[in-house]
Amino acid sequence: MAAWPGVEQRKDFGRQLAGWRAATGMTQAQLAKRTCYSRSPLANAEIGRDMSIRGFWRDADDMVGANSALLAAFDQVTALVRDFQEQQASARDRERRQRAGRLIAATVQTQPSAPAEPKRCQCEAVVVGRWTGREVRALREALRMTVHDFAQRLGASDAAVSGWEHRRTPTPPKMAAQAALDQTLALADTDTKARFLLILNIPDQHA
CATH class of the missing domain: 1.10.260.40 (lambda repressor-like DNA-binding domains)
Structure with a gap:
């Protein structure tokens, strides 16, 4: 010292x-x-x-x-x-950061390998060509939202969202609603986009 x-x-x-x-x-x-x-x-x-x-x-x-x-x-x-004193404090802070970095590196090296996860999609550019009830439901469920909350997000009515998702007589979203759905999907985080695609790949039990 x-x-x-x-x-x-x-x-x-x-x-x-x-x-x-x-x-x-x-x-x-x-x-x-x-x-x-x-x-x-x-x-x-x-x-x-x-x-x-x-x-x-x-x-x-x-x-x-x-x-x-x-x-x-x-x-x-x-x-x-x-x-x-300022130099000493800076040196101590630098040493703490270095110790923390070494500890993290050692922890990572000693951890057992995690089981291989399914390859995740590159979800940064997920797009939908035409929104149908199936895609609308998948996006809502991926966002973990109720029909009411989802309608609020889109600026639509609860009845409109329910109509889009109706399993027997779905009502296709209009162009303005499709644009709102496009924007909602584009602004979603990576995990939400991944869930959206996973849900779409599950056989539709609502058909």
């Missing part, structure tokens, strides 16, 4: 603080009192230990007349630490 950044920089601007303080003739106790901090945190700051309160460095900068040099050094180290 990469070393924590900013250690030497903190020591360096801690020494700067000590130098500026000494140049003013103030003791640690005197500067601590003027910045409203105790002497112990000030002593830690001067030897490079963590003193991560920006207000302290702003006040100390003013007290020793550093003309924002100490505050700028603090901001620089803070930015360095923040960038390091």
Whole structure:
């Protein structure tokens, strides 16, 4: 793991603080009192230990007349630490994704082969040349819809849908209704289209 950044920089601007303080003739106790901090945190700051309160460095900068040099050094180290933390977080996230990918790959490799499924149709371009009651019923059942819900989808009446599907005297859908059925089939998902074709291949028990 990469070393924590900013250690030497903190020591360096801690020494700067000590130098500026000494140049003013103030003791640690005197500067601590003027910045409203105790002497112990000030002593830690001067030897490079963590003193991560920006207000302290702003006040100390003013007290020793550093003309924002100490505050700028603090901001620089803070930015360095923040960038390091972001890089570490990104690296951990990347490692988690890689572990997850390896786990998925290992799981797939160790799973027993599934029984071969019947070859599924290429259902992206299923079309109907002429809609009859059989195709209408197959589409409705593939969509898992009642007559009422299916009629609502098409903008037709329940009686119209029932008439199209009637097993003895079916009423062919008009051209506008056929266009609506075409669009409904075209917008259906792949599983619905597959069910539609499977249902059509089942012998018609409603004939």
